[in-house]
Amino acid sequence: MSIMIGKKYQQVVQFIREQITNQCYLPDEKLPSIRALSQQLQVSKNTVIRGYEQLEAAGDITPHPRSGFRVSKLNTSSKESQLPPSEVDLIGLSKVILSQPLSPDLVHAGSAHPNTDFPAIRSLYAEIGRHSRYQTNIPSHYQIPPGNETLIKQLVHINQELGISTSPNKILITHGAQQAISLSLQAVTQPGDVVLVDSPCYFGTLLIIESLKLKAIEVPANPTTGIDLAATEHAINHWPIKAIVINPSYNNPTGYVMPDDARRQFLAITKNIPIIEDDVFGGLAYQEHPATLKSLDQQDRVIYCSSLSKTLDSRLRIGWVLAGKYQDAIEHRLLCDNMGSLNLMQSAVGEFLSSGKYRQHLGVIRRTYRRNQRNFAALFVDALNQHPSLVGQFHLSQPEGSFLCWLTLPSNTDTFAIYQQALTMGISILPGSMFGTQGQYNHCIRLSFATFEQNDHWQQGITLLAGIIANNTITH
Structure with missing residues (x-):
């Protein structure tokens, strides 16, 4: 069934709002150009312009001269903030995940243990x-x-x-x-x-x-x-x-x-x-x-x-x-x-x-983790972008300390299924379901680059993980 042109801009509005809610685009982050988004959603440029106008009027995005649109800096609370206090019931899931034996042959991108090879x-x-x-x-x-x-x-x-x-x-x-x-x-x-x-x-x-x-x-x-x-x-x-x-x-x-x-x-x-x-x-x-x-x-x-x-x-x-x-x-x-x-x-x-x-050790590991963060992020983002369905559909945090990062995928992604498949392929990750009580992070993954090395083992593991993610992610 065809959709009237007059309604197509709502597709743009819904898509951008979902991306902001899923934190694929952060406050003050630049949004796709009109041309890029029209190609991605397979709609006309005028439709994208109309959608961006609606989002601007609602305060979701702001225009910037010569640089397109950016996510609004307004500090609006997400729907999770309205959840009432709740009891926690994570022990069952935690036992399942934390009891998994970690073979030395794994690509260890799941645990929060430091690198001890110093x-x-x-x-x-x-x-x-x-x-x-x-x-x-x-x-x-x-x-x-x-x-x-x-x-x-x-x-x-x-x-x-x-x-x-x-x-x-x-x-x-x-x-x-x-x-x-x-x-x-x-x-x-x-x-x-x-x-x-x-x-x-x-x-x-x-x-x-x-x-x-x-x-x-x-x-x-x-x-x-x-x-x-x-x-x-x-x-x-x-x-x-x-x-x-x-x-x-x-x-x-x-x-x-x-x-x-x-x-x-x-x-x-x-x-x-x-x-x-x-x-x-x-x-x-x-x-x-x-x-x-x-x-x-x-x-x-x-x-x-x-x-x-x-x-x-x-x-x-x-x-x-x-x-x-x-x-x-x-x-x-x-x-x-x-x-x-x-x-x-x-x-x-x-x-x-x-x-x-x-003190000397701190200097060494800080430099090591900083280098790991940059190299891991570049390699992983490139691997994800090799899958057209994932381009513009994810956000990877790039912290300025520690050895952990957070991958956000479209809201309908089941990262526990990704975790299970990755483990069978020799890759350890941690699904986002471990980090909330209401299932609100089932589309997220925590990753560690503590032991990351630029070698074939990690290269192959990251490439394989990106493929598993693409196969389990439903996008627009």
């Missing part, structure tokens, strides 16, 4: 070996909170380099950042309470919320600039939010960095609500690290959580928390829950950090 990591494990032999000659004992004295002193320096002024008696050592966030939530919430999170949200945080029988309200975040401030304020005014968990720097999964001005606004609109700041990727800024929420906090209500899992090795399970005015409550829970920590690992890592090798 000289400093070998030195670290040599130090652990020495401390292991030493501890066989001393009486067995627990390392009670706050933690190993040498390690804590070194963490003071690490925090200072991130712009956080602290003292040894303010740091509590935890079993990774996961425990730090869990203990923080236990200190400021009760079962049934509502917790605000940026969305998409790291699945580990959602699993903590699930285990503590809390409810999550997911506020959408732009993959470049972070959480929607208007939607945040709306949620605070409409729901009894008891705590906020946010990952504002080199976010997992999208890689976003909240601008400094937005951080100050965020602190203002969240009033007196406790904020748990997850900054595990903070040490992996390619250039200057942004100001942490903790360093900007004037009320001592930001609980800062981080770890060495992303800068050294996730197997260490060494994290820390700067708890502010909640320190007594968190330290009490830490002692009652654990009765002590891994004194072998704490003493060895403390000694390693004292050697000065950690």
